[in-house]
Amino acid sequence: xxxxxxxxxxxxxxxxxxxxxxxxxxxxxxxxxxxxxxxxxxxxxxxxxxxxxxxxxxxxxxxxxxxxxxxxxxxxxxxxxxxxxxxxxxxxxxxxxxxxxxxxxxxxxxxxxxxxxxxxxxxxxxxxxxxxxxxxxxxxxxxxxxxxxxxxxxxxxxxxxxxxxxxxxxxxxxxxxxxxxxxxxxxxxxxxxxxxxxxxxxxxxxxxxxxxxxxxxxxxxxxxxxxxxxxxxxxxxxxxxxxxxxxxxxxxxxxxxxxxxxxxxxxxxxxxxxxxxxxxxxxxxxxxxxxxxxxxxxxxxxxxxxxxxxxxxxxxxxxxxxxxxxxxxxxxxxxxxxxxxxxxxxxxxxxxxxxxxxxxxxxxxxxxxxxxxxxxxxxxxxxxxxxxxxxxxxxxxxxxxxxxxxxxxxxxxxxxxxxxxxxxxxxxxxxxxxxxxxxxxxxxxxxxxxxxxxxxxxxxxxxxxxxxxxxxxxxxxxxxxxxxxxxxxxxxxxxxxxxxxxxxxxxxxxxxxxxxxxxxxxxxxxxxxxxxxxxxxxxxxxxxxxxxxxxxxxxxxxxxxxxxxxxxxxxxxxxxxxxxxxxxxxxxxxxxxxxxxxxxxxxxxxxxxxxxxxxxxxxxxxxxxxxxxxxxxxxxxxxxxxxxxxxxxxxxxxxxxxxxxxxxxxxxxxxxxxxxxxxxxxxxxxxxxxxxxxxxxxxxxxxxxxxxxxxxxxxxxxxxxxxxxxxxxxxxxxxxxxxxxxxxxxxxxxxxxxxxxx
Numbered sequence: 121x122x123x124x125x126x127x128x129x130x131x132x133x134x135x136x137x138x139x140x141x142x143x144x145x146x147x148x149x150x151x152x153x154x155x156x157x158x159x160x161x162x163x164x165x166x167x168x169x170x171x172x173x174x175x176x177x178x179x180x181x182x183x184x185x186x187x188x189x190x191x192x193x194x195x196x197x198x199x200x201x202x203x204x205x206x207x208x209x210x211x212x213x214x215x216x217x218x219x220x221x222x223x224x225x226x227x228x229x230x231x232x233x234x235x236x237x238x239x240x241x242x243x244x245x246x247x248x249x250x251x252x253x254x255x256x257x258x259x260x261x262x263x264x265x266x267x268x269x270x271x272x273x274x275x276x277x278x279x280x281x282x283x284x285x286x287x288x289x290x291x292x293x294x295x296x297x298x299x300x301x302x303x304x305x306x307x308x309x310x311x312x313x314x315x316x317x318x319x320x321x322x323x324x325x326x327x328x329x330x331x332x333x334x335x336x337x338x339x340x341x342x343x344x345x346x347x348x349x350x351x352x353x354x355x356x357x358x359x360x361x362x363x364x365x366x367x368x369x370x371x372x373x374x375x376x377x378x379x380x381x382x383x384x385x386x387x388x389x390x391x392x393x394x395x396x397x398x399x400x401x402x403x404x405x406x407x408x409x410x411x412x413x414x415x416x417x418x419x420x421x422x423x424x425x426x427x428x429x430x431x432x433x434x435x436x437x438x439x440x441x442x443x444x445x446x447x448x449x450x451x452x453x454x455x456x457x458x459x460x461x462x463x464x465x466x467x468x469x470x471x472x473x474x475x476x477x478x479x480x481x482x483x484x485x486x487x488x489x490x491x492x493x494x495x496x497x498x499x500x501x502x503x504x505x506x507x508x509x510x511x512x513x514x515x516x517x518x519x520x521x522x523x524x525x526x527x528x529x530x531x532x533x534x535x536x537x538x539x540x541x542x543x544x545x546x547x548x549x550x551x552x553x554x555x556x557x558x559x560x561x562x563x564x565x566x567x568x569x570x571x572x573x574x575x576x577x578x579x580x581x582x583x584x585x586x587x588x589x590x591x592x593x594x595x596x597x598x599x600x601x602x603x604x605x606x607x608x609x610x611x612x613x614x615x616x617x618x619x620x621x622x623x624x625x626x627x628x629x630x631x632x633x634x635x636x637x638x639x640x641x642x643x644x645x646x647x648x649x650x651x652x653x654x655x656x657x658x659x660x661x662x663x664x665x666x667x668x669x670x671x672x673x674x675x676x677x678x679x680x681x682x683x684x685x686x687x688x689x690x691x692x693x694x695x696x697x698x699x700x701x702x703x704x705x706x707x708x709x710x711x712x713x714x715x716x717x718x719x720x721x722x723x724x725x726x727x728x729x730x731x732x733x734x735x736x737x738x739x740x741x742x743x744x745x746x747x748x749x750x751x752x753x754x755x756x757x758x759x760x761x762x763x764x765x766x767x768x769x770x771x772x773x774x775x776x777x778x779x780x781x782x783x784x785x786x787x788x789x790x791x792x793x794x795x796x797x798x799x800x801x802x803x804x805x806x807x808x809x810x811x812x813x814x815x816x817x818x819x820x821x822x823x824x825x826x827x828x829x830x831x832x833x834x835x836x837x838x839x840x841x842x843x844x845x846x847x848x849x850x851x852x853x854x855x856x857x858x859x860x861x862x863x864x865x866x867x868x869x870x871x872x873x874x875x876x877x878x
Contacts, residue, residue, distance in 0.1 A: 170590060172859070178586045185582025189575035194270045199291070200316035201567035204309040204323040205301075205558035206330070208232055232300050236307060239298040239330060247333075248326035249293050252318075267571060288318035296326065306557065316563045323560035331554040338553065346543040353536045360529040367522040387516075390505045397498040404491040411488040419477050428480060434473035441466040598832040605826065606853035609833060610840045613852035615823065616667025618698070619660055619860040659860070664701045667854055668709075671702075671823075681820035682793050684851065687803040687812040689839040691722075693827035694856035699802040700728045707764035711797040714756060717769040718815055719804045720776045726768040729759045733768040740788055741779040742772075747791050755792065767792075780814045789818050806839050813846055821851040828858045 171178070208231065238244055295312040309326060313319035413423075445462045452459055606612045671684070686702075688695040699715055706713040717725035717737060726733040740747070740755070756765035779785070792799055801819060803812035816822055822843060826836055843850050 170594070174586065174590050177589065178583070181582035181586045182579055183582075185578035185580070185585075186575050187578070188581075189578025190571075192578070193267050193569045193571045193574045194274065196569040197314055198268075198271075198566035199312045199314060199568050200319050200563045200565075201310060201312045202316070202319035202323050202560045202563055203558070204327055204556065204560040206307045206309065206327060207555045207557045208235060208305045208307060209553045209555055228305065229300075232305065232307065235330075235334075236298045236300060239307070239309070239326070240296075244329070244333075245293050245296055245326075248296075248322065248329050249289060251329050252289060252322055252325040284315070285318065288313040288315040289322065292319055292322040296322070309560075312567060320560040320562045327554075327556055327560075331556075334554050342543055346540065349536055349540045349543055353533065353540060356529060356533045356536055360526070360533055363522065363526040363529050367519075367526055370519060370522055387509055390502070390509050393498065393502040393505050397495070397502050400491065400495045400498050404488075404495045407484070407488040407491045410484050414481050414484055419481060428476070430476050431473065431480070434469055434476065437469045438466060438473070441469065598834060599829050600826055600831050600833060600836065600855070601828060603855055603858065605833070605836070605855070606824075609836055612824075612840070612850055613670070614855060615670040615852035616663060616854045617858050618663050618667070618694070618854060618856040620857045661705075664698075664705045665708075667698075668702060668705045671851065672709075681851070682797070683789060683799045683801065683819040684821055684823060685718075685801040685803050685812065685816050685819035685848075686823045686825060687806045687816075687839075688825040688827070689807050689831055689835040690805050691808060693805070693825055693831055695805075695825040696724050696728065696802050698823075698825050698854055698856065699725065699800050703759075703764050703766075703800055704761055706798055706800075707761050711763060712795075713764050714792055714796040714799045715759075715764070715766040716792075716799060716801045717767065718801050718811065720769060720772060720779075720811065721804060721809065723769040723771065725766055725802050726757070729766065731757055731759070731766070731768065733770045736769040737767055737788075738769055738772045738774065738776075738779060740767075741782060741784050742774060747784065747787055755795075765796075776811065777814075780811060785815070786818055806842055807835060813842060816843070816846060816848040819848075821849045823851050824853045825856060826853055827856050830857065 292311040292313040295310075297310050299308055299310075300306070301308055309323050311319055311322055313322065441462055445459060445466070448456070448459050448462065454460075603614060603617050606614050686695050686699045696719075703713050703715045715725055717723045717733075719725075720738055723733055723736070726736075756767055758765055789799070801815060803815055806812040806824075824836075824839060824843070840850070
């Protein structure tokens, strides 16, 4: 055995085999291929397996990354960083601004950004460097840590002090930076240098230069502003006098046309007429609506009629007369004197009522006509007044223009006077607008390189590189890595899981059958034959016995499968070792077992038992001697395991296909089935040559061997498809070379050597 595998979980394997193998072949459910997407989704990533597989690569890259970080620290020159904090004070800046919004937050931010741009300019940096004094600049401290000592060994400090100072100053100039502190008037200056003293002194020089530059600029600006304002005041004063003179001359020329500050007399009269016309128009509309009601509705429905007291009195009298008449008519006739008297009185009242009603309607009509006439008169007066006002518009516009000019010149004059006072005050205040809040200090330790950061970054880069390599290899590796692959790929039972020959991390040396039997004294003890045959741990033995238990479920269900063909998708996947060890555990059960080596190109079954292959299967198929006449010795070779024999094979130059298609192969197998309880056929890989597909229909079932980490999913699927196409019954799969560690080892191996465990 050349690989590792784990014994299967008995409950899972037995249930699967029972469900799929105990039923008659006619009603057994066919296996179906799983969805590739499901197979990908169920493919698991085992961190423990990956760490065990790539621990050496991970360790090497971590060490390499840490070493690279260490070397970068040693080879990098120490840089010292210093900081200085300025406050931008400008108490007089707002004095030069006009309006109340001059000191807004937005303007302040703009001022700070402007000052920062000045500080960052190349010319200002050069002025700061010129201001810097290079006399007696100390060298950078060497340090006593391991990095400093190694750095001194690699680059001894033999540089000229003046050149070192220039180098440090150039570094400070190149790394100088200025940035605002959020929501404050503070500006932070920073720089880096190879000398801590140079870094601090350069920032101090830059701050002094900035303060002097700002102060000088402020004084110069204040003087220039004062001179300009004085000149503007004289010019504006003269313009005010001229504008007032023109306004007086224009007013005298037009007499009393301009009665008020903002309007002429005609404008005032026009406004009055407009108001009266609007009121009369509303009154006319009201009276017109009353008159329209008299035309559309009966007089009794009008509001004026209903509210008139005289008409209501007449209506009340008529109602009384009608009531009295109705009372008399109950006793008298229409011709009675009393009835006639009431009729006469009613007639008189009705005439008076009609006359009064007619008078009310005429009054409404007369009111409407009077309002209409008055509106026409007011409209005529308003139109005439509008014409007079329109003819005076040119003079009004001229007057307003002269008036605005006078007001503008006066306002400008007042503003200039205020600015002159502010400029004089600003120039006289001896306050520098720049204040150093936090002076630059000489740093005690280098700013960079940072050993912890560099080495940590190197370690992280090593981890990232390892992760990338592992990811690419795992993504590109399509091989089967864990149990359950056959169930996911093509829904076939997994008969067994065979571990590789690693026990507690040590490789157990392989030994042939005879050597191990002699050394361990297992002759005549078939129970210990498997373990002794190769000197492997007991769990490997149990894994083959568990695999056999899954196979024998068919036998207990009454479905005798005497010939089982064992093959694999490709070479070196462990099919011969599986045949060898299954034959041994089958012989342990008391059965008479024959192992047939059907590989005509690379026969190896005889080598597993240390036997010769001078005579074998190819000779039986090629000769003409009847098979029944062959003695048992010609058909088998004893392996040393009681009940286990093999029919070896040898490499031949004959036409293998002719031998396989000959009727002698079927007759040979039928003859062997009468002599043995079970026959295991070791066939070549099904994807490499056609031999396995030719022999498979002659067998009762087929076992497909998959090797962990070698057999890829595509090859397993292709092998399964060929088995399905040939109509061969797939008994199940056996996973070999599975690395069993940790919890998986405890899951698949029961250590019955310790009596204290339960």
